[in-house]
Each structure stands twice: as C-alpha cells, then as structure tokens.
Amino acid sequence: MLVRLRQRRLETVLPLVQFAAIAVAIHADTGWGSVAALAVLLATGFFGWMRAIRHARLIHDTPTSRIASAAQGYVELRGRACALDGTPLLSPVNGLPVLWYRVVTERKRSDGKWYRVSTAESDTSFLLEDGSGSCAVDPEGAEMMVGRCDVTTRGDTRYTQHALIGNDTVYVLGDFATLGSIDPDFNVREQVRELLASWKKDHPRLLERFDLDGNGELDLQEWELARQQARREVERRRDEAMAAPEAHIVRRPTDGRLYLISDFDPERIARRYRWLALFHVVLFLAAIAGLAWFSQVGII
Numbered sequence: 209m210l211v212r213l214r215q216r217r218l219e220t221v222l223p224l225v226q227f228a229a230i231a232v233a234i235h236a237d238t239g240w241g242s243v244a245a246l247a248v249l250l251a252t253g254f255f256g257w258m259r260a261i262r263h264a265r266l267i268h269d270t271p272t273s274r275i276a277s278a279a280q281g282y283v284e285l286r287g288r289a290c291a292l293d294g295t296p297l298l299s300p301v302n303g304l305p306v307l308w309y310r311v312v313t314e315r316k317r318s319d320g321k322w323y324r325v326s327t328a329e330s331d332t333s334f335l336l337e338d339g340s341g342s343c344a345v346d347p348e349g350a351e352m353m354v355g356r357c358d359v360t361t362r363g364d365t366r367y368t369q370h371a372l373i374g375n376d377t378v379y380v381l382g383d384f385a386t387l388g389s390i391d392p393d394f395n396v397r398e399q400v401r402e403l404l405a406s407w408k409k410d411h412p413r414l415l416e417r418f419d420l421d422g423n424g425e426l427d428l429q430e431w432e433l434a435r436q437q438a439r440r441e442v443e444r445r446r447d448e449a450m451a452a453p454e455a456h457i458v459r460r461p462t463d464g465r466l467y468l469i470s471d472f473d474p475e476r477i478a479r480r481y482r483w484l485a486l487f488h489v490v491l492f493l494a495a496i497a498g499l500a501w502f503s504q505v506g507i508i
Contacts, residue, residue, distance in 0.1 A: 226252050226491055246498045253492030260485035263466045267478040270381060275456060276340035282461060283384040284474070287338030289345075289376045297332045299369060301360050307334040307372040308347050308469075310354075316364040325365075336378060336458070343456030345380055345469065350460060353470035353477060372471060379477065381468040383461040399442040404435065 229248040270284040278285065289307050291297070296305040310329045314322040331348045354370040361367075372378065407414050418426055418434045426434065460467040470477055 226256075243499065243502050246495045246502070249491050249495035250499065253488045253490075253495055256488035257485050257492055260481045260488060263468075264478045264481035264485065266466050267381060267468075267474050267481070272474075273384070274340040275336070275338050275343050278384050278456070280385060281383065282465060283382070283458070285336060285338065285343070285380045285384070285458065286474075287336045287342075287378065289372055289378040290335045290337060290374050292333060292335055292344065297330055297334075299371060300328060301358070301367045301369050305374070306330075307374060307376070308332070308352070308354075309369055309371040310352065312368040314366045314368070316366070322366060333457075334372070336380060341456065343384070343458055345378070346457060346459040347469055348460065350382070350467045350469045353468060353472060353480075355471055372469075376471050379468070379470045379472065379474050380458050381466060382458045383467070384456065384458050387455045387457060396439065396442055396446070399446075400435065400438045403438045403442060407434065407438070 226249060229245040229252070267284075270282065272286055273279070273283045275285060275287070291305070291307060297307065297309075298304065299306045299309055300311055301309075308330050310327065312327050313325045315325050316322055329352075331346075333344045333346045335342050336345050352370070354372060356371055356373070356376075358369045358371070359366065360369070414434070415424065415426070418430045418437075420430055420433075421427075468477070472480075
C-alpha cells in the first residue's frame with residue numbers, strides 16, 4: 209500500500225482563492241487593491257465556468273461502454289468495484305478493508321475550532337466489473353467524487369474519511385487501454401528496421417554474431433543473415449504478445465481531459481458540475497459589474 213500527501217485539488221483551491229479575493233475586495237484599504245481582487249475573481253470565475261461546463265458536457269456526451277467491447281481511448285464505464293488479488297487495502301482510521309480512501313486529519317485548537325493537519329490518500333488500483341469483463345482502475349491523478357463519508361473523533365483529533373468499498377457501484381471516465389494486445393498498426397518491416405538499427409549501434413557485437421568469415425565486415429550474405437534473424441525475433445515477440453492474456457486498465461488521460469472516479473450516478477455528477485458552472489459565472493458577472501463601477505468612479 210502506498211499512501212502519500214497530495215496537494216488540494218483545483219476544485220478545492222479555486223473556491224478558496226475566490227473567497228479570499230472577495231474578502232480582499234470588501235476590506236481592501238485602497239481602490240486598486242479591490243480592483244486587483246476583482247480581476248482575480250474575473251479570471252478565476254471565467255476559468256472555473258468554462259472548466260465546469262466542459263466537464264459536464266464530457267459526462268453527458270460520452271456513452272457508457274462495456275468493458276469487453278470498449279474501444280481503446282477515452283471511455284465511460286460503470287460497474288461493481290472489487291479488490292485486486294493480494295494484500296487488501298485497509299483504512300488507516302478503523303483498519304477495515306477498503307478499495308480507496310482519502311483521510312483528512314484535523315486537530316482542535318484551544319478556542320474549540322478545528323484546523324487541518326494532513327490529508328492522506330491511497331493510490332492502490334482496484335477492479336471494476338460490469339458483467340462483460342473486468343478492468344483495473346488506477347486512481348492516480350483522478351478527480352475522486354465520493355459520497356461515503358465517515359467522521360471519527362478521538363480526543364482532540366478528528367478523522368474525516370471518504371472511501372470506496374467492495375461492491376460499490378462506481379462510475380469511471382478516463383483512458384481505457386488493453387495491455388498485452390497487439391497494436392493494429394504493428395508493422396513487421398518497420399520493427400525489423402528498428403531492431404537492425406539498434407544492433408548497428410553495437411558494431412563489435414554485430415560482427416561477433418554475423419561476421420562468419422572474420423574479415424571485420426559484413427558482406428551481403430552475412431547482412432541478409434542478420435536481417436533474417438531480426439525478422440525472426442520481431443515475429444517471435446509479436447506471437448508472444450498475441451498469445452499473452454489481455455489485461456484492461458483505466459487511467460488518467462495524457463491529453464489533460466477529465467479523469468473522474470465516483471460512486472454517484474453520472475446525471476447527478478453532471479448536475480453538480482452545472483451548479484458549479486453557475487457559481488463561477490455569477491462570480492464572473494459580479495466581477496465585471498464591480499470593475500465597471502470602479503471605472504465609473506474613475507479609479508480605473
């Protein structure tokens with residue numbers, strides 16, 4: 209089990225920046241301080257608005273695929289979550305088996321208020337099954353939208369845990385890949401050329417293998433022997449890959465698109481993003497109105 213502290217996700221950081229900007233705009237001693245805060249609200253509001261709308265559209269527009277027939281690339285999957293074989297992942301709060309967790313640890317101050325000490329999150333993969341097949345889900349880099357939440361208080365320490373457990377219905381939007389399968393664009397000739405080029409880099413070893421007359425050079429017959437051997441090796445690798453059992457995995461897209469894992473219904477998730485978009489657009493319009501007022505009074 210690998211657990212590490214992570215930076216707060218953008219969905220948490222962005223509203224914090226915006227509320228801080230609102231506080232500065234209200235309490236700034238100078239007009240220009242308020243203008244700067246409103247400019248931050250304008251930029252973050254527009255960014256958050258477009259981002260939330262884009263995510264809602266991705267969820268709405270991406271059809272649900274079956275694991276057995278899913279195309280390689282960006283897909284939406286739904287199924288039952290279960291643990292991979294091996295040592296089970298245990299909650300650091302209560303020691304019970306889980307598939308994924310995020311634990312926020314807080315301490316109580318002398319004034320009775322709680323402050324965050326740390327956030328620990330697991331990145332152990334788990335399985336998703338939908339009746340047609342199963343695939344591993346790698347939570348590394350995912351936006352986790354998980355409803356199950358348990359709060360445990362021990363003395364002056366409070367633990368808030370969000371977790372996925374076995375048999376949860378899980379929704380995944382991410383990059384689907386089949387490991388062990390042959391690339392449809394696999395080209396034997398091209399692979400042979402690349403292998404021969406790599407052999408040429410180690411010229412002494414190439415001569416040792418194929419310079420049959422020992423004259424320090426490869427003639428046409430010896431080079432043809434090397435080429436045939438390279439082809440046999442490429443074909444052997446291809447046949448081994450074709451014979452290997454296929455394994456499916458979902459992971460974070462490399463192109464920056466949304467990688468989401470959730471125990472919510474996709475329509476509910478899309479609705480949350482639409483409400484988030486509304487929140488950001490209200491801030492964006494409020495910032496425009498504030499800047500327009502400052503312009504009218506001559507501050508900008």
